[in-house]
Amino acid sequence: MNSHDPSPPPAPRRVRPHARLLRITVLAIVIGAVSTVAARYGSDKIRGHGIPESIEAILFGKSRMSPKVALLKPLSSGIVVGSGGPFGAEGPIIMTGGAIGSLIATILAFGLTHDSNALLPLLATSAVAYGFTVLTMRRAIPTKKIARRGYHIYREYGIDPLERHAVEEVMAREVRSIDAALPVARALFEHFGDGQVHRAFLVVRNGAVIGVADRAMLAACGTRDPIATVGDACADLPLFFALPGENCRAVATRLAHHRLERLPVVKDAQLLVLVGIVARSDLIKPSLAHVDEEEKRERMRGLPWQA
Numbered sequence: 001m002n003s004h005d006p007s008p009p010p011a012p013r014r015v016r017p018h019a020r021l022l023r024i025t026v027l028a029i030v031i032g033a034v035s036t037v038a039a040r041y042g043s044d045k046i047r048g049h050g051i052p053e054s055i056e057a058i059l060f061g062k063s064r065m066s067p068k069v070a071l072l073k074p075l076s077s078g079i080v081v082g083s084g085g086p087f088g089a090e091g092p093i094i095m096t097g098g099a100i101g102s103l104i105a106t107i108l109a110f111g112l113t114h115d116s117n118a119l120l121p122l123l124a125t126s127a128v129a130y131g132f133t134v135l136t137m138r139r140a141i142p143t144k145k146i147a148r149r150g151y152h153i154y155r156e157y158g159i160d161p162l163e164r165h166a167v168e169e170v171m172a173r174e175v176r177s178i179d180a181a182l183p184v185a186r187a188l189f190e191h192f193g194d195g196q197v198h199r200a201f202l203v204v205r206n207g208a209v210i211g212v213a214d215r216a217m218l219a220a221c222g223t224r225d226p227i228a229t230v231g232d233a234c235a236d237l238p239l240f241f242a243l244p245g246e247n248c249r250a251v252a253t254r255l256a257h258h259r260l261e262r263l264p265v266v267k268d269a270q271l272l273v274l275v276g277i278v279a280r281s282d283l284i285k286p287s288l289a290h291v292d293e294e295e296k297r298e299r300m301r302g303l304p305w306q307a
Contacts, residue, residue, distance in 0.1 A: 034076070161286040162249035167242050170285045171265045171276035178213055180205040180231030184222040187213065187230050202264050203234050208272040209241060209264045210234050241266045242278055252283050 137144070178187055178201045191201055192215040200214040211234025221233035242251045242263045251263060265276040 160249055161289065162252055162283065163247050165248050165286040165289075166244065167246050167248060167251055167265055167278050168244035168276070170248060170282045171242075171244070171278040172282065173276045175202060175264075175274060175277045177202040177204045177274065178230050179203075180210055180229060180234070182230050184218050184228050184230060184233060185226070188215070188218050188222065192218070200262065202274060202277060203230050204274055205231060207274065209239065209266055209274050210272075211237055211239055212262070212264065239272075241269075241272065243269065244275060248283050248286055251278060252280075255280055255283075 176198065178191060180203050182190075191198075196215075200212050202209055203211045203213050210231060213230055213233060217237075218230065218233055221228050225232065240254060240258055240260060240263055242254070242265045244265055244267070255261070255263065262277055262279040264274060265278055267273040267275050
C-alpha cells in the first residue's frame with residue numbers, strides 16, 4: 001500500500017436508540033427536579049413564561065417583584081431553554097428585567113452609557129425635572145395639547161379601579177332577607193316599622209332570590225290586596241342581579257341604568273341562589289384602594305435610619 005494514500009475514514013460510532021432515550025430521560029428528570037425545587041422553595045412566580053406574573057405585579061402588586069425572582073427566573077429559564085425545553089425568551093427577559101428594575105429603579109441611561117460619572121447628575125436632573133412637572137403641570141405632556149382643545153382628560157393612562165375588582169371582593173355576605181310567603185302586612189310591621197334597619201330587603205323563596213322589597217312597594221301591594229304575600233308583591237317586577245365574578249364596573253353601569261341602589265348577588269343565573277348583596281356604597285371600596293395606591297408615599301427600603 002502506498003504510504004501517501006489516505007487512510008480509510010473511521011467507522012461511525014453508533015449510539016443505540018435505547019441509550020439515547022435513557023440520556024434524554026435522565027436529562028429531563030434532572031431539569032424538572034431543579035426547576036421544581038426552585039419553584040417550590042424559592043418563588044412560585046418563576047413558573048410559566050413570566051408575562052402573566054409581570055402584569056399581575058404591575059396591576060396588583062405596585063410593580064414590585066421579589067429579589068428571589070431576579071435570581072431564580074434567569075437560572076431556571078436558562079436551564080430549561082438551554083436544554084431545548086418548550087420555553088420562549090421574551091417572558092423570562094421581561095420577568096427578570098422587571099424584578100431587577102423593581103430593586104434598583106431610575107438607571108436605564110446608566111446601563112446604556114456605562115458612564116459612572118454621569119449617574120449622580122442624571123439622577124438629580126431626573127428628580128428635579130419630575131418634581132417640577134408634578135408641581136406646576138396639571139397634566140402630562142402627551143395629553144396637554146388635547147386638554148388645550150377643550151377635552152377634559154380625568155385620568156392620564158390609568159385603568160378604571162372598578163375594572164380591577166370583582167363583585168365578590170366588595171359585596172356584603174351577611175344578608176337579611178324576607179321569605180316570599182310572609183304576608184305583606186306582617187312584613188311591613190316586622191321589617192319596616194319603628195325598628196327598621198335597612199331601606200330594602202331581598203325576597204327569597206327556598207333560598208332563591210325572586211325580588212327586592214321596600215316600604216313603598218309593599219304598601220302599594222297591601223292596599224290593592226290585603227291578603228297578598230311578599231312574593232305576590234314581587235311577582236310582576238323585573239329581577240336584576242349580579243354574579244360574584246362580574247367586575248364592579250359592569251355592576252355600577254347596571255345600577256345606574258336601572259336607577260337602583262342595590263343588587264342581590266346570586267351564585268348563578270339559573271338557580272338564583274343568594275350569596276350576598278352589593279350596594280352603590282360598596283362600589284366606593286375599589287376607588288379607596290386606588291387612592292391609597294396613588295397617594296400613599298413609601299420610604300426607600302434599606303436605609304438604616306428608617307429601621
